[in-house]
Amino acid sequence: MLHFYIFLPFLAALLIGISAKRVSRIHTGWFVLPVPVVLFILFSTKMPILAEGKIVQSVANWIPSLDIQLSFYLDGLSMLFSLLITGIGSLVVLYSIFYLSKKEQLVHFYVYLLIFMGSMLGVVLSDNVFVLYTFWEFTSISSFLLIGFWFYREKSTYGAQKSMLVTVFGGLSMLGALILLSITAETNSIRTMIANRSEIIESNLFIPILILLLLGAFTKSAQFPFHSWLPDAMEAPTPVSAYLHSATMVKAGIYLVARFSLIFSGSDEFFIIVSGIGLITLCIGSFLASRQTDLKGILAYSTISQLGMIMTMLGFGTGAAALAAIFHIFNHATFKGSLFMIAGIVDHETGTRDIRRLGGLYTFMPISATLAFFGAFSMAGIPLPIFNGFLSKEMFFDSSLKLEQTSGFAGLFAEWAPILAVIGSIFTFVYSMYLVFGTFTGKAKLGQLEKKPHEAPIGMLISPIILIVFVVLVGLLPNLINEPLLAPAVASITGDFAITHLAFWHGFNTPLYMSLIVVVIGTILAFTLKKWQPIYNAIPGKFSSDYWYQSLINGLLKFSSVFTKSYMTGSLRLYTSIILVFLTASTSIFIYVTDGFKISFDDLAPVTWPEVLVGFVMAVAAIATIWMTQRIAAIIVIGVVGYGLSLLFVFFRAPDLALTQLIVETITVALFLLCFTHLPKLKKSDKKSSEKLVDFVIAASTGALLTIVAISSHSSKYFDSIAKYFVDNSYELGGGDNIVNVILVDFRGLDTLFEIAVLGLAALGIFAMIKYRDKGDMNH
Amino acid sequence: MQSSNNLILKTTTTIIVFVILAFSVNMLFSGHNAPGGGFIGGLMGAGGFLLLYISYGLQPVHRILPINFTYMIAAGLLIAVLTGAGSFLLGVPFLSHTFAYFHFPLLGKTELATAMLFDLGVYLTVIGVTMTIILSIAEDKIEREAEEGN
Numbered sequence: 001m002l003h004f005y006i007f008l009p010f011l012a013a014l015l016i017g018i019s020a021k022r023v024s025r026i027h028t029g030w031f032v033l034p035v036p037v038v039l040f041i042l043f044s045t046k047m048p049i050l051a052e053g054k055i056v057q058s059v060a061n062w063i064p065s066l067d068i069q070l071s072f073y074l075d076g077l078s079m080l081f082s083l084l085i086t087g088i089g090s091l092v093v094l095y096s097i098f099y100l101s102k103k104e105q106l107v108h109f110y111v112y113l114l115i116f117m118g119s120m121l122g123v124v125l126s127d128n129v130f131v132l133y134t135f136w137e138f139t140s141i142s143s144f145l146l147i148g149f150w151f152y153r154e155k156s157t158y159g160a161q162k163s164m165l166v167t168v169f170g171g172l173s174m175l176g177a178l179i180l181l182s183i184t185a186e187t188n189s190i191r192t193m194i195a196n197r198s199e200i201i202e203s204n205l206f207i208p209i210l211i212l213l214l215l216g217a218f219t220k221s222a223q224f225p226f227h228s229w230l231p232d233a234m235e236a237p238t239p240v241s242a243y244l245h246s247a248t249m250v251k252a253g254i255y256l257v258a259r260f261s262l263i264f265s266g267s268d269e270f271f272i273i274v275s276g277i278g279l280i281t282l283c284i285g286s287f288l289a290s291r292q293t294d295l296k297g298i299l300a301y302s303t304i305s306q307l308g309m310i311m312t313m314l315g316f317g318t319g320a321a322a323l324a325a326i327f328h329i330f331n332h333a334t335f336k337g338s339l340f341m342i343a344g345i346v347d348h349e350t351g352t353r354d355i356r357r358l359g360g361l362y363t364f365m366p367i368s369a370t371l372a373f374f375g376a377f378s379m380a381g382i383p384l385p386i387f388n389g390f391l392s393k394e395m396f397f398d399s400s401l402k403l404e405q406t407s408g409f410a411g412l413f414a415e416w417a418p419i420l421a422v423i424g425s426i427f428t429f430v431y432s433m434y435l436v437f438g439t440f441t442g443k444a445k446l447g448q449l450e451k452k453p454h455e456a457p458i459g460m461l462i463s464p465i466i467l468i469v470f471v472v473l474v475g476l477l478p479n480l481i482n483e484p485l486l487a488p489a490v491a492s493i494t495g496d497f498a499i500t501h502l503a504f505w506h507g508f509n510t511p512l513y514m515s516l517i518v519v520v521i522g523t524i525l526a527f528t529l530k531k532w533q534p535i536y537n538a539i540p541g542k543f544s545s546d547y548w549y550q551s552l553i554n555g556l557l558k559f560s561s562v563f564t565k566s567y568m569t570g571s572l573r574l575y576t577s578i579i580l581v582f583l584t585a586s587t588s589i590f591i592y593v594t595d596g597f598k599i600s601f602d603d604l605a606p607v608t609w610p611e612v613l614v615g616f617v618m619a620v621a622a623i624a625t626i627w628m629t630q631r632i633a634a635i636i637v638i639g640v641v642g643y644g645l646s647l648l649f650v651f652f653r654a655p656d657l658a659l660t661q662l663i664v665e666t667i668t669v670a671l672f673l674l675c676f677t678h679l680p681k682l683k684k685s686d687k688k689s690s691e692k693l694v695d696f697v698i699a700a701s702t703g704a705l706l707t708i709v710a711i712s713s714h715s716s717k718y719f720d721s722i723a724k725y726f727v728d729n730s731y732e733l734g735g736g737d738n739i740v741n742v743i744l745v746d747f748r749g750l751d752t753l754f755e756i757a758v759l760g761l762a763a764l765g766i767f768a769m770i771k772y773r774d775k776g777d778m779n780h
Numbered sequence: 781m782q783s784s785n786n787l788i789l790k791t792t793t794t795i796i797v798f799v800i801l802a803f804s805v806n807m808l809f810s811g812h813n814a815p816g817g818g819f820i821g822g823l824m825g826a827g828g829f830l831l832l833y834i835s836y837g838l839q840p841v842h843r844i845l846p847i848n849f850t851y852m853i854a855a856g857l858l859i860a861v862l863t864g865a866g867s868f869l870l871g872v873p874f875l876s877h878t879f880a881y882f883h884f885p886l887l888g889k890t891e892l893a894t895a896m897l898f899d900l901g902v903y904l905t906v907i908g909v910t911m912t913i914i915l916s917i918a919e920d921k922i923e924r925e926a927e928e929g930n
Contacts, residue, residue, distance in 0.1 A: 656817065659816070674917055735877075735879030736813050741812055742895070744819075753860050756905040760853040760854075760909060764850070767912055
């Protein structure tokens with residue numbers, strides 16, 4: 001059945017793509033909406049099965065010879081993600097129906113969105129690592145298409161390209177890790193890998209696997225230093241930002257780490273890398289969020305920092321931390337989704353997302369404002385038990401305090417973790433307050449807005465209302481989702497199924513004091529934000545990841561351009577030199593390495609004086625050609641070489657060759673004379689003597705090489721020539737005494753056939769070049 | 781290659797051309813057993829035609845010998861390919877040759893080989909190729925000079 005769940009969105013995308021344009025009066029989104037809703041209900045019905053600690057699975061063959069099967073399974077972790085994908089997917093589709101006008105290219109939008117939904121389901125449900133990778137790249141591609149949805153905007157295409165480059169870079173490293181994993185574990189199934197995890201841990205490929213896999217997870221989940229694509233992806237339509245870049249796709253990396261943490265967790269490397277990067281991301285993301293002026297920019301950095309927090313908890317690797325991480329995944333999806341939707345509403349109803357131009361919207365849009373306050377307070381972790389964000393943040397503090405790492409660098413790091421967590425949370429508090437108070441309180445600047453603000457239509461508000469209801473409901477009654485949803489999910493990370501009771505109120509303990517510190521310092525910082533905001537300007541641009549990305553791309557483009565231009569100059573002379581140098585160098589190295597040079601004086605014919613004389617004249621003529629100042633003279637001197645060759649053929653008793661060489665040489669010389677009269681006089685070479693020297697060295701070494709090759713190949717005959725067969729059978733089989741001719745027309749007639757075909761083509765080519773030369777000009 | 785009033789050249793040409801062409805045909809036919817063959821024969825034949833063109837000029841020769849050398853290439857290639865394809869009729873691989881000896885009146889015992897037909901294809905192609913190349917260039921040169929003259 002799981003196959004049907006995953007391929008339903010793809011099927012729907014196909015149907016919508018074909019048929020939606022025919023029913024243009026109804027918004028396409030209404031046809032899409034049933035898909036995630038039905039899937040959500042179907043997934044929900046499986047919850048009781050999981051609560052008993054069982055799993056659902058289904059297998060189908062795809063490429064059996066490579067052991068790649070479409071094997072899907074639904075355990076607690078997959079269930080949590082599937083419900084988020086389909087649940088928030090439904091809400092986002094509903095929201096987008098009211099957000100996007102019918103003038104937009106809705107078919108494209110929903111097709112991309114459905115493809116994304118299906119592939120995301122594929123990622124979280126796959127058991128086969130290569131199927132997982134396939135769906136992973138599908139999410140990258142559909143996300144790329146969605147970010148560039150308004151493709152006529154330069155910023156959209158820039159953001160789309162950036163996210164594509166970063167996530168595909170990570171995706172490919174992940175593929176590397178998956179291949180190494182499947183080699184090490186000798187299986188393609190994730191669950192078998194987890195079962196045989198000792199093989200992987202003990203193998204010497206452990207560190208490469210870990211790093212490559214984490215590269216994939218970090219790029220997808222926008223962790224430091226790969227976070228810079230996420231703020232640029234905010235050029236996507238807001239439903240996309242709400243869906244992909246807060247609730248689902250950016251959590252694919254989280255999913256990956258959670259899924260494989262049964263293998264890696266416990267190792268110091270995993271702890272330091274994942275928690276370290278997570279904490280850095282948490283602090284940097286939350287610190288930079290208050291710098292932004294764009295509502296979605298703030299939310300993007302906030303997403304980065306929250307993802308960092310989840311990553312940190314996954315890195316801790318304790319049962320409590322896993323529960324906190326899972327709980328926060330759920331909470332973050334609810335409040336961040338609703339905040340994005342409200343940012344979209346503000347944008348939609350006022351015409352701007354610039355927080356400097358917004359303010360005092362509370363009176364104009366009271367419902368949205370209330371929702372935003374709930375969402376932001378939950379995000380900040382205000383210590384009131386009606387916000388689910390507070391509960392998961394408490395658990396985060398708690399787990400950071402109870403780290404068991406005691407020795408070495410990991411232990412040192414573990415001591416610092418709670419402090420960093422508090423610092424990150426303080427800034428989280430600051431930007432959350434900055435976001436809601438800056439938008440909804442203060443004086444309204446109606447003059448700066450494009451539209452007169454008013455409350456959004458009810459259809460747009462339904463989705464954020466539902467999400468905020470979850471925020472409060474889960475905040476009040478955390479055990480509502482604990483038993484059916486969180487416990488099985490934690491079980492898939494930690495490996496044992498145990499229901500931890502989520503306390504509604506922890507009482508007065510260290511985490512609560514940490515929360516209070518966060519609130520006190522956060523409030524002070526939030527009130528004095530205007531005073532210390534100039535600090536941001538003091539940070540040089542060099543420290544931003546944008547700067548590094550941009551200089552990397554520019555540097556790469558510049559380097560490849562300079563590199564290509566350095567040898568692709570268009571000069572045939574240079575290309576010839578390169579070819580000759582490469583030929584000479586590679587062949588000489590080969591001869592040297594294989595000790596291929598041989599010289600033997602056996603089997604040599606006696607040298608006669610006429611041969612020496614002719615050879616000497618040919619050599620003199622060949623060398624003399626170089627110094628000729630006129631073309632005609634050069635042609636005639638070259639002719640001497642040709643006639644000398646035909647004389648040598650006579651000496652070597654090859655009458656057919658001699659005749660052919662004689663006539664061909666005559667015709668060639670005649671043709672040269674005919675053509676070269678058109679050419680201007682030879683210019684005196686203006687090359688420097690150093691360049692001439694280089695040319696000379698290249699020419700001389702190529703000549704020397706060919707001489708060596710000729711000597712060596714003559715000296716090392718490993719088997720007899722087949723010539724004897726032709727000599728013996730020429731008359732018997734070919735009916736002729738002229739062996740050369742019999743070979744040409746009978747034994748090897750095919751060669752001759754194609755040689756005359758070459759001649760014919762050459763003649764036709766010359767004919768066409770000459771006769772149709774001016775036709776082009778005449779047509780103009 | 782314009783016609784000139786060079787009487788000695790024209791007179792010797794008329795005699796020599798026949799010798800050359802006869803030698804070229806001889807080369808073609810004797811190629812199987814003595815030095816020669818389609819390729820050399822063809823080049824030699826082209827040489828004979830060239831001599832005619834050199835002494836009499838393009839137009840007069842073309843009037844007497846209205847041969848389209850470009851078609852000759854096609855004819856030669858066709859003959860060569862068909863010779864090869866003919867072996868299919870007897871159920872043997874492409875380009876398989878055979879030969880037999882016959883007794884003709886006058887000629888006596890004569891060898892006839894299918895390879896000869898193939899060589900004929902080579903012969904025609906080579907003549908066609910050489911003449912096409914040289915005539916194309918020569919005609920072009922004459923046309924250009926005529927244009928520049930105007």
